[in-house]
Amino acid sequence: MADSYRENRKNELRRRVVDTETLREREHKKHEERQGRRPRRFLVFLLIMITVMVIAAGGFYLAHRQFRDFSVNWTVDFTAQEGAIDSDYEEYYIYADGLLKVTRDGASYINSAGKTMWNQAYEMSHPYAAVNGDYCAIGDQGKTTLFIMNSSGTTGQAETHLPISKLSVSGTGVVYALIEDSAASHITVFTRDGAALDISIKSILSGDGYPVDISVSPDGTELMVSFVSLEGGTIQNKIIFYNFDEIGQNAGNNRVVGGFTEDFTGHLTGRVHFSDDTYAQAFYDGGIAFFSTKVLTSPELVNNVAIPETMRAIAYSGDYVGVVTLNSDENVQEAYKLTVYRSNGQTVFSTAFSFNMSGFDIDGDKVFLYNDKSLRIYDMSGNIKFDENLDITVSKVRGTGKLTTPLGMDILVGSSSLVESVKIK
Template sequence: MSTTDNQDERELEGTRRHIRPGRLALLILAALAVLGGLLWFILHKRNGFTRAEIEKSFTMAASGQAGVAVFNNGLLRYSADGASFLNSEGRELWNVNFSMNAPRFIGHGGYALLADMYGNTAVILDKTGECGRFTTAEPIINAAVSSTGVTAVALERDLNSLICFYNELGVRLDIEISQEMAVSGYPMAMALSPDGSGLVMSMVSSQSGNLNSQLVFYNFTVGRSEANRLVGFFNHEGHLLTQIDYMSAKRVAAVSEDGLEIYSLEQENNPELKASVSFPGEIVSYAAANRHEAFLCPEAGTGDLILSVYDDNGKECFSKKLSSGARGLTLGSDLVMLQTDGVVDLWDYSGRSYFSGTLSQPGAGLYLMGKKLLQLDGNLIHQYRFR
């Protein structure tokens, strides 16, 4: 063996002697800590969090009886006197003043509409505050807004319904649809496409004591050559279509008292029924967001409720059996929320539990902002952290 080989062996042996028992124990403890952290992450990823603590609280000024909505990664609080916007850190960025008897919030993407139902005023909002407002000669009976700020309002004019359109600045556009309500029905629900070029309405009428709905599709680009811009309609005898949502530019969801229908707009001038879901009983609660629809319905033969969540193709993402006390169904951009007898449950859209537990301030209004849980407690907003 060469002198060099002997020297290498002596150095290796010296290295081995320098790894003392104390240092080896520290290395083992460090490895166990990393492994424990990894196991904790996997466990909570699979089973969700079980504790929620108030991370911070901030004050939101109130003015009369107010409504609250999640809007542009913040909270919009509105009342008959005006509206104010708080960002996710609780700082008020802007406020607007108006006078409305019954303000209704309608949001779509980065725009929102506050319309005075059965009044004559509407205000269009974006992340910077008010960008437009308008008044109408006839009372507003329904309204919709697109993600570009284009707005449609249904007005009641004598025995007719008049649909008028405005841009994001509140300037009236040279488009309107006039219908005789005795013939076409009452505009129960309406929704605008993301770019504002399409409008879908549920027109409700009564015949021989039965309520019927007609789902009508309008398009203001490819439908220019059609009478009144109408490109399709579907009759629903004996059913009341109470809610319409554009789940995307190519998908529309129509909700009745006991069912869901998904319509495809792959061909804009030829809407088609893509999927239909019937529930065993009348829908108890409904919510829509992030290209999903969620329903609480009674389970046949029991007093329990079933939570069912569907994607924009009408495919069921997941379902959960719950007690009859379930309430507060809410969809956010990332999570589904329900409250049952003081317990708050959050799931992601695959049905995996994100959180299940109680809050330190039960009974107040809850709102989802991404994966943040916010709670309205009087004029206080609590933001929770999960553990």
Template sequence: MAVILEKPELRIYEIRKRQHRKRIITLIILALIAAVIALGGAFYTISNKRYTEYEVIKSIQKSDTGSAKYYTYGSGYLRVSRDGIMAADSSGSQLWNDTYQMKDPQVSVNGGYVSVSDRGSKQLNIYGPKGLESSNEMNYPIIKSVIASQGVTAVLLSGKGENHINYYAKEGGKEIVNRRTTEKEDGFPVDISISKDGTKLVTSYVFFSKGELSNKITFFNFGGVGDSYIDKIVGADAYGTTLIPDVEFVNNNTVCAFGDNMFTIYKMEETPEAKVKKELDSKVKTIFYNESYIGLVLEDADNIDSSRIVVYDLDGNIVFRKNTDFSYSTISLKGEEIVLNSSRDWLIYQLNGKVRMTSHFEKEIAQILPAPGRNRYIMINDETIDEVKLK
């Protein structure tokens, strides 16, 4: 039989019901806050943990000579030497390989595609996820080649009194564009870089103007927008006597031009626009970058054994700055970390300024490459290739 409550009793019942619901909701909120604080504390502890040791997860015996160089390739690596190239996955299993003879092989890697060109000679090979896509003999000696993420390749060539920018499709190395420049009118080529999607290009040339050496960078668009411009040139910037030895697409829509004591960041979705220009108080020793940051190692005028590492975001804001006397052989960015190593020592900084890793090696290390996954790296010495994890 149903119980019928009088109005006063009904009001008391409803009040108690609402109070009970509020207590439950309050307890749930407090529990969630406690969980977030606990997870945040754990994340902070893990993120700011300082490591001094690492463990070897996998080890592969090396079969090459010490002249081979290694590059990150997908989840694994490339081994490149004068007589061939081999791609391996993270376990060291071969994905593909090829043999050739090159005096000075230079490598450009973008996604699953690789170009290997013989600097000063005429051979250019283009590789994809399954290996060799095309092998090409250039008409002139190669200065530099760069490759996009789908295999489109641009090559800077040096002729007699003239130079060429050739643009190739991956399929059979078919030439799409051949732009001729003359040393008298355009100057001498210094550097070239291509966007990830392969539609944009930037070059740096030096030339003599009124008896002085000057520098100019030029932007090309080989997509639909470029069809409206003469020679597909969508922009240029003159630097006067400031030399720009290095131009880089750090991501698909951002170009950085690096000088000896300055840099400029351009946004280039279709045409270039200078967004940031920084004058530096010291000379640049080394540049390094990823898709989100650019890093510079600057000379210390007062101490030749010391350097200053500065990292900027792509809006030109300083996100990291620190003096160091670490004598590095390589320096790179892995996500939010700066990785330095010499043949005997390893140092990792976080962009928040904290030291992530310091370690001394018992035997000499040739290279350390970033590997997929948190705290994982590929370490190469004279005898083995090791996948390691910080611990």
């Protein structure tokens, strides 16, 4: 019995010794594995950091890279087309996905692929065009004829009972025409087919003031008007909002849902503009007023940016508003200042420059400054992406909607009797 007990104890001790050695071997292996993992972890961390730095450097390079060359993708030469007529007046507008060319003898729409989608012939002494998305309206200023087109062609024609002063078209083709005689002005409304709607705003010049500019919202239901009058030798300017939907009917016969006067006393608002169905702007000699019509029954002045410097040019797209002013900073050598805002008045960027511009456009996320044959392009970070001379006279510039890549960007250039697609690279 004692021998059996001693034998069991010996076996138990042997197992413990074996288990201890096994544990030691396992711990040793784990220690070696941990020692081996450290350099591998460091290597993985190093590779990740290098990758992040390469991506960041690449992003910085792409953001700040300035393109210095260009090539022509295609050219549409209007003088080479059958039945081409020389015109002493030619104007281009950013329209649909291409350019709208307007002359005294007719209008043409050239899309981003270089195809002439339509031609509309007419005879006008002073053609006046308004564009909004895929729709445009062209009227003879001082006369009574107007045409309405979309990207597929002419949708309607209308006659006004008084001479046309200005036009504004919605993104649905509804046209608001400002017409006037010596005693009063009227705003009349036409459908995309050219049919007159039973909507009219009459203002007596001696009482209500003179309507300087009008702008309709993209959906065609809201109208913004700048009225100016002279009282006691002081300019009185008011911004009025109308609503022609059901909400406007509840506002009374005049359909006025908002009016602003105090911020504009002594100033003249020469341009009003709807960026979209929510935001609108008034450009006056002293600043830019940014409005919100999110609450349809009560438009709100959300931002009033004072600009004491002389405004030299303004431009806008769906999301952005830009202004070029004289530079009043004596510590800066550049003569001009470019400032871009969002449609609600938030500043995107501001930069001084000396480029002697004659044209200024915003399209997408690019800003274009140009003169006779020179073109400068900014992105929305204020970086100069291109600053070179082109081989043609520059009358209008726009993007094509294609993304800017490391290989460059595509733009459309309207010039004298031709349109070119240009690859900036």
